[in-house]
Structures are given as C-alpha cells and as structure tokens.
Amino acid sequence: MRRLMALAKIQLLDFFSKYKSGMGLRSKKTGNLLLYLTLILLAIPFIQMSVGAYHTFLLLGRPELAVTFMYITTVLFMSFTAIPFLFSLFFYAGDIKFLVTLPIPEEFIVFAKLSTVYLYLLVINSLVLAPTMVLGGINFGLTVGSIILVFIAWLLAPLPPLLFSAVVALGLTRLAAKSSKKNILSLFFGFALLFLLLGIQLFITGESGSQVEYWTITLGRFFPPAQWLARMVTGSVKDFLYFILLNFIMVTGLRVLAAKLYRSAVLAFNEKEVIRKGGVYYRQRSKTLQLLRRNLLIILKQPVFLMNTLLSLAVPCLLLLISIITGDLSLDTLVLPENKGRAVLLFVGVLSAPALLANLSATAITREGSAFWETKVLPVEPWDNIRSRMMTTVSINLLASLLIGSFTFRLLRIEAAFLLAGLFFVIMLTLFLATIDLLINLYRPYLKWTNPAAAIKNNLNVLFSLALRPLLAIIPSFLFISWPTLGYRNILYLTGLIFFVLYLLTRKYLKNLMIRKFDQIIV
Amino acid sequence: MLVLKDLTKSYDGKKKAVDHLSLTVKEGEIFGFIGPNGAGKTTTIKMITGILTPTCGQIKIKGIDMAQSPVKAKMNFTYVPDHPEIFSSIRGIDYLNFLADMYEVPVVERRDQIEKFTKIFAIYEELDQLILSYSHGMKQKLLICGALLPNPKLFILDEPLVGLDPLSAKKLKDIMKEHCNKGGTVFFSSHLLEVVENICDRIAVINKGRLVACDRLEKIKEESGHTLEEIFLELTKDA
Numbered sequence: 001m002r003r004l005m006a007l008a009k010i011q012l013l014d015f016f017s018k019y020k021s022g023m024g025l026r027s028k029k030t031g032n033l034l035l036y037l038t039l040i041l042l043a044i045p046f047i048q049m050s051v052g053a054y055h056t057f058l059l060l061g062r063p064e065l066a067v068t069f070m071y072i073t074t075v076l077f078m079s080f081t082a083i084p085f086l087f088s089l090f091f092y093a094g095d096i097k098f099l100v101t102l103p104i105p106e107e108f109i110v111f112a113k114l115s116t117v118y119l120y121l122l123v124i125n126s127l128v129l130a131p132t133m134v135l136g137g138i139n140f141g142l143t144v145g146s147i148i149l150v151f152i153a154w155l156l157a158p159l160p161p162l163l164f165s166a167v168v169a170l171g172l173t174r175l176a177a178k179s180s181k182k183n184i185l186s187l188f189f190g191f192a193l194l195f196l197l198l199g200i201q202l203f204i205t206g207e208s209g210s211q212v213e214y215w216t217i218t219l220g221r222f223f224p225p226a227q228w229l230a231r232m233v234t235g236s237v238k239d240f241l242y243f244i245l246l247n248f249i250m251v252t253g254l255r256v257l258a259a260k261l262y263r264s265a266v267l268a269f270n271e272k273e274v275i276r277k278g279g280v281y282y283r284q285r286s287k288t289l290q291l292l293r294r295n296l297l298i299i300l301k302q303p304v305f306l307m308n309t310l311l312s313l314a315v316p317c318l319l320l321l322i323s324i325i326t327g328d329l330s331l332d333t334l335v336l337p338e339n340k341g342r343a344v345l346l347f348v349g350v351l352s353a354p355a356l357l358a359n360l361s362a363t364a365i366t367r368e369g370s371a372f373w374e375t376k377v378l379p380v381e382p383w384d385n386i387r388s389r390m391m392t393t394v395s396i397n398l399l400a401s402l403l404i405g406s407f408t409f410r411l412l413r414i415e416a417a418f419l420l421a422g423l424f425f426v427i428m429l430t431l432f433l434a435t436i437d438l439l440i441n442l443y444r445p446y447l448k449w450t451n452p453a454a455a456i457k458n459n460l461n462v463l464f465s466l467a468l469r470p471l472l473a474i475i476p477s478f479l480f481i482s483w484p485t486l487g488y489r490n491i492l493y494l495t496g497l498i499f500f501v502l503y504l505l506t507r508k509y510l511k512n513l514m515i516r517k518f519d520q521i522i523v
Numbered sequence: 524m525l526v527l528k529d530l531t532k533s534y535d536g537k538k539k540a541v542d543h544l545s546l547t548v549k550e551g552e553i554f555g556f557i558g559p560n561g562a563g564k565t566t567t568i569k570m571i572t573g574i575l576t577p578t579c580g581q582i583k584i585k586g587i588d589m590a591q592s593p594v595k596a597k598m599n600f601t602y603v604p605d606h607p608e609i610f611s612s613i614r615g616i617d618y619l620n621f622l623a624d625m626y627e628v629p630v631v632e633r634r635d636q637i638e639k640f641t642k643i644f645a646i647y648e649e650l651d652q653l654i655l656s657y658s659h660g661m662k663q664k665l666l667i668c669g670a671l672l673p674n675p676k677l678f679i680l681d682e683p684l685v686g687l688d689p690l691s692a693k694k695l696k697d698i699m700k701e702h703c704n705k706g707g708t709v710f711f712s713s714h715l716l717e718v719v720e721n722i723c724d725r726i727a728v729i730n731k732g733r734l735v736a737c738d739r740l741e742k743i744k745e746e747s748g749h750t751l752e753e754i755f756l757e758l759t760k761d762a
Contacts, residue, residue: 276651280616282623282634290624294610301612370608377572378625379597520576522534523569 003104007112014095015116046127054135060213063139067230069216070132072223073196075161077128078121080193082165083172085120088304088451089113090169090262107258114166121158130154136233146235153232153240156247160225163250170262190307195318287380291388292395294375298367299360299396304452305367309358313400316353320408335413343412344488348422350408354400355430361437362465363456364389365445365521372447373523382515386438393434401426421492428499429472435506437465442514445521475499524550524677524708525571530580532566532732540566542732543580548677548710548725553703555723556712559759563732564712565605568681571710572602585676598626600677601670605685605712607662611654615646615665618654619672626673633672640668643694659686667695671702678702680711684718696722720751730759 050070057066090113099109137150220227225246231239285293299305324331334343365372375385405426409419440461449455456462476495479486486494525548532541541563548554558564569575571582573593582589587596609618616637623633641647644664646657654662663686670678678699684692699709700722713719719726720740727737735758736743740751747754 277614277653278651280637280647280650281620282630282637283620284630285620285624287624290621294621297613298610368610370606371610373569373574373604374609376574377597377602378622379594380625381594519573523574 004108004111007099007104007108008115011112011116012119015119043127046124047131050128050131051135054132056212057216058139060210062213063136064230064234065213065216065220066132067129067136067233068220068226069212070129071157071226071229072216072219074125074129074157075164075223075226076196077193078124078158078161079165079168080189080196081124082117082121082162083169084189085117086113086165086169088453089116105259106262107255110166110170110254110258110262114162117165118158118162121162122155125154125157129157133229133233136230140234143235145237146233149232149235149237149240153229153243156243157229159247160250163247163254166254167257170257190311191314288384288388291375291380291385292391295364295389295392296395299392302367302452305456308456309360309396312358313354313404315357316350317404317407320350331411341488344414344418344422344492347405347408347412347414347418348425348492351401351405351422351426352429353404354397355426355433356469358393358397358400359433359437359462359465360393360396361390361434362440362461363459364393364438365441366447366449366455366459366461369447369449369452369455370523372521376519376523382518383511386442386510386515386518390434390438393437394430397430397434398427401430418489418492421489421496425492425496425499428496428503432499432503432506433465435503435510436468437461439506439510439514440464442510442517442521447521447523472499524548524585525554525710526581526583527567527571528581528583530567530570530582531578532563532570532575533578539578539732541570541577541729544729544732544734546727546734546737548708550676550708551703551706552724553699553709553722554711555719555726556710556729557714557716557719557726557755558712558729562729562759564729565681566732567729568602568679568710568712572600572679573597599675600679601626601673601675603663603666603670603678603680603683605682607659607666607686609654609662609666611657611662614653615641615650615657618665619650619669622669623672626675628673636672636674637668640671640698641665643698644668644691660688660691663687664691671698675707677708677710680709682713683711684713684715716751716755728755728758735759 053070053073054063054066057063057069133150133153137146140146220230225243228236228239228242228246232243299309320329329346333339334346368374405419405423408414414422444461444464446455446459446461475498476491479491479494483491527544527546530541530544531539533539544563544567556564556567566575570577571584571589573589573596577590582596584596585599587599589596613621619637619641620633623637628636637650638647641650644667646661646664646668649657649661654665657665663683667680667683670680683695687695696718699711703709703724723740725737725739726743728735736754743754744751747757749757
C-alpha cells in the first residue's frame with residue numbers, strides 16, 4: 001500500500017508540475033495565481049450550466065430529477081474527458097518505459113495513474129454536478145446526515161465513470177492498437193465531448209419541459225446510479241449503500257482486470273507498426289513550399305494538434321446550427337430587410353471565427369517541440385522560417401473562413417457588396433492575428449513538452465492570445481459610435497484597413513527586431 | 524574550413540559552458556572533439572551549427588562569418604545531432620526530399636545520393652515508411668543519409684556512433700574517411716577514444732568549456748609518452 005501511495009504521489013506531483021511548466025510559468029506565486037485564475041475562468045460556464053439545469057427541473061416541480069439528469073451528463077462528460085486523458089497518461093507519457101521495469105504490481109501502476117485522472121474528474125464533478133447537488137440538498141432541507149451524504153456523493157461520483165473509462169480505454173487500445181488508426185480514438189472522443197456539451201445545451205433549451213422530464217426518467221431507469229445519487233442528496237442511506245456497493249464491485253473488477261488489460265494494451269500499443277504509403281520519389285520543391293508543407297503537416301499529422309484545430313474551427317458552425325435549430329436565431333426574420341445589418345454582423349462574426357478561435361500562431365513554434373533545431377541548422381533565412389509559420393496559420397484559417405462563409409453566405413442571403421466587405425475584413429483580421437500571435441509565441445516559446453496536449457492546451461500563450469481578441473472589438477465599436485452614418489459596409493472596410501496597418505506594423509517589428517529573439521530560442 | 528575564435532557561451536550570464544574556445548579545422552581533415560560529460564562539446568557544436576547563439580566570439584565556416592551570413596555559411600555544412608529527434612510523422616523519403624530542397628540539390632543528383640547512402644546503410648527499403656515506425660538506429664541512419672545527401676564541404680556530427688550497430692558504425696567511419704579523401708572535412712565529437720584514435724587526423728580535448736589540448740594525435744602521444752586514454756584522463760582529471 002505504501003508503494004501504491006508513493007507511486008500515486010509521484011504521478012500527482014508530475015501532473016501538476018507538467019501543468020505549470022506547460023503554462024510557461026516561472027515564479028511560484030504567479031504560477032499558483034494563474035492556475036487558479038484559469039480554473040475560475042473555466043468554471044463559470046459549467047456552473048452556469050449546472051445551475052440552469054437545476055432551475056429547469058425546479059420549474060417542472062421535479063428538482064430531484066436535476067441531480068439524475070446532471071449525473072448522467074457528468075458521467076458522459078467525465079468519460080469522454082477521461083478516455084483521451086487515460087490514453088495520453090498510459091501510452092504517450094514518457095514514464096511508462098521506466099515504470100514497467102519497477103518491481104511493483106501492474107495494478108499499482110494503473111491505480112496510481114487513475115489517481116491523477118480521479119482528481120481531474122473531481123474538479124469536473126465540482127463544476128458540473130456539485131452545484132446541482134448543493135441546490136438540491138438545500139431544497140430538501142439540510143441536516144448533518146444529508147450534508148455528509150452530499151459530501152460523500154461528491155467524492156464518489158467520479159469513481160464509476162473513471163473505472164468504466166479505464167476499462168474502455170485499455171480495452172479499446174488493446175483492440176485498436178494493431179490498426180494504424182489508434183490515434184483516431186483520441187480524435188473521436190474529443191469530438192464526442194464537444195457534441196455532448198453542445199447537445200446538452202440544445203436538449204435543455206430546445207425540448208419542451210415534459211420531454212426533458214420524460215427522457216431524464218427513462219435514462220435514469222437505464223442508469224440506476226443516477227437515481228441512487230439523486231436519492232442520496234435527499235438523505236437516503238439505502239441508496240448510499242447501493243452506490244458504495246457499486247463502487248466496491250467496480251474497484252474489485254478493475255483490480256482483477258487491471259493487470260491483464262494494462263499489460264496487453266501497453267504491449268499492443270508499443271508493437272511497431274509498418275505503415276507504407278506511396279513509393280520512393282524524387283521531386284524538387286521550393287524552400288518556401290517545403291517549409292509551409294512541414295508546418296502544415298506538423299498540425300495535420302499530430303492527432304492532438306489536429307483535433308484541437310478542427311474543434312476550434314467546428315465550434316462556430318455548430319453554434320450557428322444549434323442557434324437555428326433551437327429557434328434562438330430565426331432565419332425567416334433575419335432575411336427581412338430591416339434585419340439586414342444583424343445578418344451582416346452575424347455573417348462577419350462567423351467568417352471571423354476561425355481567425356479568432358483557432359489561434360494557431362500562438363503555438364506555431366511551440367508545436368515543433370524538440371524537433372525545432374531541424375530548421376535552425378538549415379540554410380534558410382530566419383525570416384522565411386518565421387514567415388512560413390504565419391502562412392500556415394493564414395492558409396488554415398482562411399480556408400476555414402471560406403468554407404464557413406460559402407455556407408452562411410447562402411443561408412443568410414448576404415448581398416455581394418457585403419460579402420466583399422466581409423471578406424476584406426476577415427483577410428486583414430486573419431493576417432494581423434496570425435502575426436501578433438506569433439509575436440506572443442516568440443516571446444514565450446515552450447519547446448520542452450513531453451505531451452502534445454501540454455504544447456497547445458496548458459499554454460499561457462493561448463490565453464494571452466485569446467485575451468487580445470475582445471480588445472479588437474473596440475475598433476469597430478469606436479467607429480460605429482463615432483460615425484453612426486458610415487454604415488456596416490464602410491465600417492468593415494475601415495476596420496479591415498486598420499487591421500492591415502496593424503499587420504504591417506507588427507510584421508515590421510517581427511522582421512526587424514524579433515529575428516534575433518528567434519535565433520536565441522534555446523532548443 | 525572551420526575557425527572558432529574566442530567562442531564563449533553562458534546560459535545564465537555567470538557560469539561559462541564554453542569559455543573562450545579557439546581552434547581551426549583544416550580542409551580535408553577528420554577532426555575529433557573529445558571531452559568528459561558536460562565539458563561543452565554539444566554546446567560548441569550547437570553554436571557552430573546555429574542552434575545556439577554564442578555569448579561572444581566568432582565562428583567562420585569556409586571564411587564566411589556565421590553571425591554575418593548564416594545562410595551562406597550553412598550551405599557549406601550539414602549536421603547530425605546526438606539524439607535523432609526530428610519531425611517523425613512523415614516518411615523517410617519525404618524527409619530526404621525536404622533536406623535536398625533546402626540545400627538545393629538537383630533531382631538527378633539527389634536520386635543518386637539518396638540511393639547510394641540509403642543502400643549503404645540498408646534503409647532504402649524503409650524509405651516509404653513513416654519515420655515514427657523507425658528504430659533509434661534507423662532514425663540515426665536516416666539523419667546521416669540526409670546530412671551526406673548535399674555532399675557538404677563540412678560534415679559535423681555529435682556522437683555519431685551512438686545507436687549504430689557495428690556494421691553501420693564501420694560504414695560511417697569509412698564514409699567519413701572517404702569524404703575527407705575527396706577534399707571534404709569532418710568535425711565530430713565522441714566518447715569512444717579508440718574511434719578517435721583510429722580515424723582522426725587531429726583532436727581537440729575540451730574540459731569545463733576550455734580547450735586543454737589541440738594537435739595531431741601522434742604528436743600529443745609522442746610528447747607525453749602515454750596512450751590517448753591516459754592523456755585524456757590526465758587532462759580531464761578535475762572534471
């Protein structure tokens with residue numbers, strides 16, 4: 001047991017230290033402050049969702065169903081989060097090769113790694129389920145017994161999805177590792193998580209109250225732990241015992257399966273696979289094209305980078321679709337002449353979303369990690385090297401904008417004159433953001449990551465870059481307030497022009513002053 | 524071919540990883556760069572290749588100042604690092620074509636060179652596979668093939684024999700000799716004293732960032748009357 005505890009402690013220390021170093025933090029105080037700030041920022045929408053769900057069921061007169069509904073949601077949410085996380089912990093973490101050689105039972109390694117995931121899920125639980133549980137507990141009258149039960153429910157709630165995810169992750173890897181598509185699993189669960197989040201919102205806001213109630217009761221019947229947990233919040237000791245028994249059975253099951261699944265999954269994952277594609281060729285390309293291709297492939301061939309990029313690009317489309325389906329956005333009303341301005345703004349907003357959300361330049365250098373030295377030793381001008389990274393961002397974001405634009409242009413029936421103004425605005429915005437984000441990355445390059453997720457997610461550059469976005473809204477807002485007669489089209493052209501000037505200035509700064517900084521990046 | 528003048532590198536502004544290092548590598552010679560762990564070998568090589576910027580000092584490659592005209596200087600050398608950490612989600616042949624384009628090697632020449640070296644190192648059949656499926660040794664061989672492909676005037680290698688099987692190590696040593704016989708220059712670091720002893724024309728010993736010896740091996744041995752191992756241990760005893 002002492003060895004298990006020591007192993008779990010090391011895993012937790014490693015996780016938190018990697019999280020902090022991934023953020024690119026230097027001082028301990030700032031580190032902690034930013035860590036908590038990130039958590040608070042992430043927490044707000046989830047707590048809102050939890051409280052919103054509670055109020056929906058309260059209005060239906062069935063507040064106890066809120067816990068059932070939110071636990072089902074949380075279980076799905078936790079599972080879809082835990083499975084890719086487990087993949088990364090078990091198969092992409094550098095410590096596995098070391099851990100398997102230690103004289104410790106394999107189940108200890110599994111449980112120690114699960115302890116990190118448990119803490120992660122406990123945070124999710126605290127944000128998504130706990131507010132509903134607390135509100136439910138208050139509604140049913142708080143006693144010492146019920147407070148203890150709510151606290152135990154909070155602690156136990158992540159266990160079933162965690163144990164379930166562990167079996168699924170290890171089992172799926174065992175099955176999928178032999179195919180060349182093992183990375184697709186991470187991609188699939190990433191998309192599943194996004195669809196789930198948006199789907200839940202759609203379900204709560206779109207369906208009628210009776211439908212929500214009906215589906216929650218039906219799903220609760222298929223998943224009794226959700227009902228037990230709901231009754232625990234109301235003070236039922238019997239349901240508490242059921243829940244404990246379920247967890248005991250699952251832990252015992254995992255102990256039996258852990259060693260076998262883990263061994264076979266690790267072995268299968270580490271089996272060398274031979275992927276042959278095309279033949280040997282000898283083709284000449286320009287340096288610029290080769291550098292652009294390299295930077296594009298770094299995103300396209302790394303599942304975590306690809307998933308992150310695709311998810312960022314998919315969000316605006318999905319939000320638009322959901323708004324239309326739920327009726328928040330009525331197309332019939334939008335196409336009316338008096339709503340033309342609103343439609344144009346919506347069109348430009350959707351068109352700008354790739355540049356605003358997929359801040360690829362903020363991690364353009366970081367993404368290369370330990371392979372960054374490669375282009376540094378080559379006979380390539382540093383400016384060409386930097387420029388190829390900007391061009392990569394611009395190509396991906398503009399392609400996404402054009403795809404989204406061609407779809408929304410027809411949907412919102414935008415006039416050609418506004419289409420041109422919108423395109424001009426978006427091209428200039430994309431150019432400016434691709435340049436300024438790279439500047440952020442140049443100031444704070446982080447190359448020593450061991451897990452690709454750390455390069456793009458736990459990265460303070462991404463937050464800095466996103467924080468810049470709302471500030472940009474000041475420009476068109478100022479123009480609109482100062483010259484209300486200008487009209488949307490002229491404001492778009494004028495703002496685009498300002499972004500172009502900002503792009504030129506940033507580019508000049510990058511080209512003249514940041515080359516030295518680029519050369520000094522230590523690999 | 525390669526001139527280092529007062530080359531210094533400090534990472535923290537206090538301790539010097541490389542301390543006023545000066546040496547000259549002549550055309551057509553195999554130059555061995557040896558020293559204990561942490562002596563500053565890799566830091567020196569990283570500065571020569573442009574991965575690190577020197578704190579002060581000068582690097583000239585074929586008379587071209589690395590700080591003034593880095594691209595021109597880089598056209599004259601290629602580099603094989605001690606750890607084959609490269610972008611590995613592409614195929615071996617993609618990597619070699621990428622390098623050939625960077626060094627502007629024409630198609631006919633690149634075909635000959637790629638076929639020649641990948642067949643010597645027995646990785647030709649694996650060129651259509653993703654690099655991530657390669658073993659450590661195969662990656663190392665790919666890097667060596669890539670570095671030989673533009674027929675560089677200066678061939679820089681950091682611990683090149685680590686990870687290579689005995690046959691490939693022998694082939695690499697033969698290639699290094701052949702390269703020098705054709706007028707090329709080889710600069711490499713190693714811990715393997717017998718390799719250095721067998722193939723180098725001149726050696727430099729570095730300890731705590733400073734150059735402690737630099738001459739023809741025979742001359743150093745003659746003057747001291749000891750084996751290379753004894754000389755190395757004596758020169759680096761305070762490491």
